[in-house]
Amino acid sequence: MPVSTANSRVIFDALKAVDIRLVSALPETWLVHLIRMSEDDPEMTLVRLAKEEEGVGISAGAHLAGTKSAMLMQNHGFLASINGIVSCAQLYKIPLLMLISYRGDLGELDPWQTQGGLATLPVLRALGIPTYPLADPATVPKMIRQAQALAESALTPVALLLTRDLMWEEPS
Amino acid sequence: MTPSPTVLANPHTERMRRADALTVIYPHLAGDDVIVVTIMGAVAVELFALGHRPSFFYLEHAMGLASSMGLGIALSLPRARVVVIDGDGSLLMNLGTLSTLARYRPANLTHVVFDNESLLSVGGFPTATSTGTDLAGIATASGVPSVVRADTLDVFSGAFATALASDDLTTIVAKVAAIGPTSFAMDLPLLENRFQFWRQCRKLAARAAMDGP
Numbered sequence: 001m002p003v004s005t006a007n008s009r010v011i012f013d014a015l016k017a018v019d020i021r022l023v024s025a026l027p028e029t030w031l032v033h034l035i036r037m038s039e040d041d042p043e044m045t046l047v048r049l050a051k052e053e054e055g056v057g058i059s060a061g062a063h064l065a066g067t068k069s070a071m072l073m074q075n076h077g078f079l080a081s082i083n084g085i086v087s088c089a090q091l092y093k094i095p096l097l098m099l100i101s102y103r104g105d106l107g108e109l110d111p112w113q114t115q116g117g118l119a120t121l122p123v124l125r126a127l128g129i130p131t132y133p134l135a136d137p138a139t140v141p142k143m144i145r146q147a148q149a150l151a152e153s154a155l156t157p158v159a160l161l162l163t164r165d166l167m168w169e170e171p172s
Numbered sequence: 173m174t175p176s177p178t179v180l181a182n183p184h185t186e187r188m189r190r191a192d193a194l195t196v197i198y199p200h201l202a203g204d205d206v207i208v209v210t211i212m213g214a215v216a217v218e219l220f221a222l223g224h225r226p227s228f229f230y231l232e233h234a235m236g237l238a239s240s241m242g243l244g245i246a247l248s249l250p251r252a253r254v255v256v257i258d259g260d261g262s263l264l265m266n267l268g269t270l271s272t273l274a275r276y277r278p279a280n281l282t283h284v285v286f287d288n289e290s291l292l293s294v295g296g297f298p299t300a301t302s303t304g305t306d307l308a309g310i311a312t313a314s315g316v317p318s319v320v321r322a323d324t325l326d327v328f329s330g331a332f333a334t335a336l337a338s339d340d341l342t343t344i345v346a347k348v349a350a351i352g353p354t355s356f357a358m359d360l361p362l363l364e365n366r367f368q369f370w371r372q373c374r375k376l377a378a379r380a381a382m383d384g385p
Contacts (some may be wrong), residue, residue, distance in 0.1 A: 022247065047272065050268025051268050056240070057240025057241045058240050058243055060240075060241050061242060061245040063370075064245065065207075065377070066374055068249060084237055086229070088237050091234070091362070092363070093233075
């Protein structure tokens with residue numbers, strides 16, 4: 001499977017480095033390695049969800065109880081979580097680090113991913129959520145560190161878009 | 173075909189009152205190591221009226237997520253005893269939470285569902301539990317290890333004390349009358365509640381750290 005194991009490791013190590021200790025996730029192709037790494041690491045608690053919006057509540061509870069957490073989800077999972085993001089995370093000023101696989105953008109071959117791809121950035125903007133693409137593995141640790149710093153100081157959700165350039169290795 | 177009534181045909185005033193059920197368990201909720209998360213509406217107002225504590229968090233929106241918050245807290249503070257007070261309308265919005273709770277089975281979580289068969293706070297519109305949906309049955313089928321139906325004050329009080337003291341996840345479903353307070357006003361801004369609750373959780377975490385593993 002051409003999902004990048006090496007770049008998944010860079011992302012996972014960067015999450016560990018900022019003391020993320022709980023990850024909630026719903027599987028999607030680009031996230032398989034990250035989910036497996038979260039499951040295999042005894043210092044990380046992985047919560048597998050039925051629907052992504054649950055993860056907003058879990059992260060809010062974890063934050064109030066002193067645990068740093070992150071959500072791993074596809075952009076369609078983000079779209080499915082919006083009320084939770086607005087009326088739990090934003091209303092209650094919860095720092096919520098969201099790693100969102102950015103399907104349906106440049107190079108997408110699956111037609112069913114494209115409508116959500118088109119909607120993702122406009123919806124994030126409409127919600128006023130600081131949003132940054134992750135594309136270059138060399139900058140990932142710093143971007144994750146800075147995103148978590150902003151989430152905690154501004155008490156806001158922050159979205160990091162996991163792009164095809166970062167997550168997918170085209171077969172040569 | 174007969175259309176469903178737009179308001180609950182029978183508020184079941186003969187049933188246990190939620191306010192009375194909260195009164196009998198309040199001494200437990202006020203325990204030093206107990207954390208409480210409630211949904212919005214009548215139950216929040218009734219618990220607040222019994223006496224607010226910094227360990228009480230009232231989720232004033234985000235319907236369905238109180239139990240998810242409880243899971244996040246229970247996993248983060250394994251020494252605390254976490255009580256989620258849910259309702260039929262909220263739980264029906266997030267039935268998947270029962271499968272997630274059952275999957276991670278936090279030993280320190282007690283999940284109370286007051287089922288008044290209606291969305292009381294918005295005018296008493298009937299929920300699917302009024303036409304036979306069985307939340308205790310769904311909890312059992314989702315894999316929640318201990319599920320109790322508690323429809324009288326005595327049974328509820330005993331079931332709650334047992335669940336709180338036990339080392340396993342319990343869901344208690346209590347049928348209650350569809351009656352609530354006359355006013356839903358609470359003299360507690362939601363962000364004040366949020367930061368106060370966060371500080372209280374920090375105290376519990378610090379105490380647990382001092383006690384050692």
